[in-house]
Amino acid sequence: MENKFDLTPHSFDKIRFYDCDPFGHLNNSRFLDYIMNAREIHLAQFYDFHLEQFYSQGWGWVVSSHEILYLRPAQFNETVCIQTSLIDATDSALTVEGIMYDQHKSSMKALLWTKFTSVDLKTGKRQPHTSEMNEFVKNLLNKEVDVDSGITRRVKSLNQKKPA
Numbered sequence: 380m381e382n383k384f385d386l387t388p389h390s391f392d393k394i395r396f397y398d399c400d401p402f403g404h405l406n407n408s409r410f411l412d413y414i415m416n417a418r419e420i421h422l423a424q425f426y427d428f429h430l431e432q433f434y435s436q437g438w439g440w441v442v443s444s445h446e447i448l449y450l451r452p453a454q455f456n457e458t459v460c461i462q463t464s465l466i467d468a469t470d471s472a473l474t475v476e477g478i479m480y481d482q483h484k485s486s487m488k489a490l491l492w493t494k495f496t497s498v499d500l501k502t503g504k505r506q507p508h509t510s511e512m513n514e515f516v517k518n519l520l521n522k523e524v525d526v527d528s529g530i531t532r533r534v535k536s537l538n539q540k541k542p543a
Contacts, residue, residue: 386521388421389462391482394453405453410489411445414477417461426519438506440473440495446530447491458482466524468516470507471497476524478537487537492530 398409405413422428433439453459460480467474477491499506508516524533 384518385425386519387462387464388425389460389484390417390420390424391458391460392417394455394457394459396455399455403455405455407449410447410449410453410479411491413459414461414463414479414489414491415493418463418475418477421463428515434500437500439498439500441498442493443472443496444494445491446493447489448530448534449489450534451486451488453479453488459488460484464521464524465516465519466492466521467494467526468513468520470513471505473497473516474526476521476533487534490530490534490537492526 392413394405394413398405398412400406419430422430430439460482462478462480462484464476465473466476473495475493475495477489477493479488479491480486481488497506497508498504525536528536
């Protein structure tokens, strides 16, 4: 069965002055913000998935871990391409990959893996996904990413795929 979803959506953003250090480089913590914001946009635009709908029902996701590799600086006023993908899923957690590239996707700037844990917002405790959510998640899972090999191996794999 063919998947109707784009498993690796991307969008473009411009690096803002107030997010940069005195050298004009994007601050390390701001890489997370740009990638997380892009994922929220991708969920809405590509999957019609809106986080506020879940929050209003009393459940959502919290970040339980970030793993990020900074590969090249992003510069003030530079246009970057951010690609996101769901790379792992369990009954109560999701791992999302975010890649920041230059505008032409020829140079990787950062690779981020973020694990989100599903929680009941009233109790703050872990909550398993519903069967409907598990079914939806299966359609979004990018199985081309070998999570067990780790993030460093993933960078090497992506660099090997570059056109000559």
